[in-house]
Amino acid sequence: MMTRTRKFSDIAGYAMIYSLTALAFIPLVAFIVYLIAKGIGRINFEFLFTASASMESGGILAPLFGTIVLTLASLLFAVPISLLAAVYLSEYARKDRWFNIIELTIVNLAGVPSVVYGLFGLGLFVIFLGLGKSIIAGALTMACMSMPLLITVFYQALKAVPGTLREASLAVGASKLSTTFRIVIPTALPGIFTGVILATARIAGETAPVLFTVAAYYMPNLPQSFSDQSMLLSYHLYVISTQNTGVAEEQKYAVTLVLVVLVLVVNLIAIWARARARKKIGNLG
Amino acid sequence: MEAKSESPSTAILKLENLNLHYADKHVLKNINMDIQPHSITALIGPSGCGKSSLLRCLNRMNDLIETTAIEGKIMYADKIDINSRKLDVTQLRRKIGMVFQKPNPFPKTIYENIAYGVRIASRVSKSELDDRVEEALKKVGLWKEVADRLKDSGMALSGGQAQRLCIARTIATKPDIILMDEPTSALDPISTQTIEELTLELKENYTVVIVTHNMQQAARISDNTAFFYLGELIEYSPTKVMFTRPTQKRTEDYITGRFG
Numbered sequence: 071m072m073t074r075t076r077k078f079s080d081i082a083g084y085a086m087i088y089s090l091t092a093l094a095f096i097p098l099v100a101f102i103v104y105l106i107a108k109g110i111g112r113i114n115f116e117f118l119f120t121a122s123a124s125m126e127s128g129g130i131l132a133p134l135f136g137t138i139v140l141t142l143a144s145l146l147f148a149v150p151i152s153l154l155a156a157v158y159l160s161e162y163a164r165k166d167r168w169f170n171i172i173e174l175t176i177v178n179l180a181g182v183p184s185v186v187y188g189l190f191g192l193g194l195f196v197i198f199l200g201l202g203k204s205i206i207a208g209a210l211t212m213a214c215m216s217m218p219l220l221i222t223v224f225y226q227a228l229k230a231v232p233g234t235l236r237e238a239s240l241a242v243g244a245s246k247l248s249t250t251f252r253i254v255i256p257t258a259l260p261g262i263f264t265g266v267i268l269a270t271a272r273i274a275g276e277t278a279p280v281l282f283t284v285a286a287y288y289m290p291n292l293p294q295s296f297s298d299q300s301m302l303l304s305y306h307l308y309v310i311s312t313q314n315t316g317v318a319e320e321q322k323y324a325v326t327l328v329l330v331v332l333v334l335v336v337n338l339i340a341i342w343a344r345a346r347a348r349k350k351i352g353n354l355g
Numbered sequence: 356m357e358a359k360s361e362s363p364s365t366a367i368l369k370l371e372n373l374n375l376h377y378a379d380k381h382v383l384k385n386i387n388m389d390i391q392p393h394s395i396t397a398l399i400g401p402s403g404c405g406k407s408s409l410l411r412c413l414n415r416m417n418d419l420i421e422t423t424a425i426e427g428k429i430m431y432a433d434k435i436d437i438n439s440r441k442l443d444v445t446q447l448r449r450k451i452g453m454v455f456q457k458p459n460p461f462p463k464t465i466y467e468n469i470a471y472g473v474r475i476a477s478r479v480s481k482s483e484l485d486d487r488v489e490e491a492l493k494k495v496g497l498w499k500e501v502a503d504r505l506k507d508s509g510m511a512l513s514g515g516q517a518q519r520l521c522i523a524r525t526i527a528t529k530p531d532i533i534l535m536d537e538p539t540s541a542l543d544p545i546s547t548q549t550i551e552e553l554t555l556e557l558k559e560n561y562t563v564v565i566v567t568h569n570m571q572q573a574a575r576i577s578d579n580t581a582f583f584y585l586g587e588l589i590e591y592s593p594t595k596v597m598f599t600r601p602t603q604k605r606t607e608d609y610i611t612g613r614f615g
Binding site: 074164213232234235237239240241242244246250252253256257350351 | 447457471525
């Protein structure tokens with residue numbers, strides 16, 4: 071009798087857990103299916119790879135290109151700086167009061183709304199440093215926004231590297247610097263990729279920070295240099311959804327689908343890179 | 356530096372009035388001890404007696420702990436004071452290698468695990484590096500087992516193999532002294548036996564200092580044994596003497612298993 075009740079509650083428990091997990095997935099799957107159904111009809115080679123003569127009809131090469139370039143440029147600034155900051159915190163900093171203050175500051179910065187970063191970027195990069203509304207100003211702003219997240223994830227990844235590996239490296243006569251760069255960082259690579267995945271998705275999708283720093287309402291051509299403005303998928307979507315009434319429904323869904331798929335593809339690449347790194351370092355990660 | 360005018364001692368390591376503090380804890384108290392070359396010296400004693408701390412003094416691994424304070428001298432080969440602040444610790448650690456309690460291969464290939472220390476120490480050609488790797492793996496009896504999979508991860512080896520890889524990694528930097536911190540405590544009995552036999556072979560070319568919890572192990576492989584208790588060196592004598600006619604009551608109590 072006892073076992074039977076146990077068995078029943080076990081099954082009920084599993085059923086509940088599975089259905090709740092499914093519940094979490096349903097909106098996501100429904101969202102993507104809906105997007106595909108509504109937008110796929112518009113997507114073809116021409117839509118993706120031509121810059122349009124008009125916003126209503128045309129190809130989205132300009133905003134697509136802008137988002138890719140801006141994301142890469144932001145990561146180019148943010149990843150090395152964040153990695154060095156995380157290395158300092160995990161390998162070199164003494165764990166004293168200052169350390170706690172720095173840590174608290176980073177956590178706080180990670181929670182600052184993105185529009186605040188946008189205004190900060192406008193003030194510092196666009197106006198004060200005179201970079202104007204440009205890809206470089208936008209990338210620096212996005213880098214500032216994503217650094218707290220990157221530092222936190224990188225720091226956790228470095229801290230998770232077993233101390234015994236550091237000892238082993240020092241014990242064969244490696245300096246602390248070699249130990250950090252040849253043992254600790256390579257071992258932490260899977261975690262570092264995770265940080266890059268999160269940051270990429272965030273940068274590609276954010277609208278507020280680019281609003282004042284880089285985004286162009288409409289450009290018929292691709293930007294020619296880093297000091298040019300650029301169209302961006304996220305901002306373009308905002309524009310065609312709220313600012314321009316003449317855009318067909320299908321166009322909006324198609325742009326959204328491209329943005330979502332772009333983030334998905336970047337994530338898949340990063341996840342693949344992470345899996346490769348894990349495999350390379352053995353069964354540690 | 357020249358050796359002193361009086362006849363140089365035969366000891367490769369001479370500890371003189373060594374005191375070690377971690378924060379306000381007095382971990383090692385006035386240790387005086389000579390370690391003979393080409394021998395195995397075992398450090399035994401109950402947990403917290405300071406034996407591992409002593410071992411980590413010998414290659415300055417205690418530097419990693421911020422609150423460490425050390426006094427006294429550790430003379431290496433009669434001319435180098437290991438405690439000197441001016442000493443290049445990376446050089447020292449190439450000469451005094453260390454094998455740890457749990458096998459800790461790098462998350463790199465088997466080849467890279469050994470090449471790492473060699474590359475850091477000096478610029479060597481690819482063929483010389485290949486030779487050094489092969490030589491080190493042969494010395495630990497691992498060559499036959501891994502020769503055809505040098506590109507596999509060192510982490511994929513079994514515990515005993517991984518520990519031999521770690522010993523090979525240490526040997527590859529051509530040390531004089533190998534410090535072993537309970538190298539078999541995480542291994543099964545058969546792997547333990549392999550490591551013990553290997554350690555006995557190592558003493559031909561190296562000086563071995565081994566910390567062990569296992570008194571039979573000390574009795575089986577060491578030439579001299581030092582018994583520590585609460586940070587003091589209670590007794591230090593040839594292993595045969597220590598395990599048959601200990602002079603101190605506490606040593607006898609410990610090795611007969613009355614406490615520990």
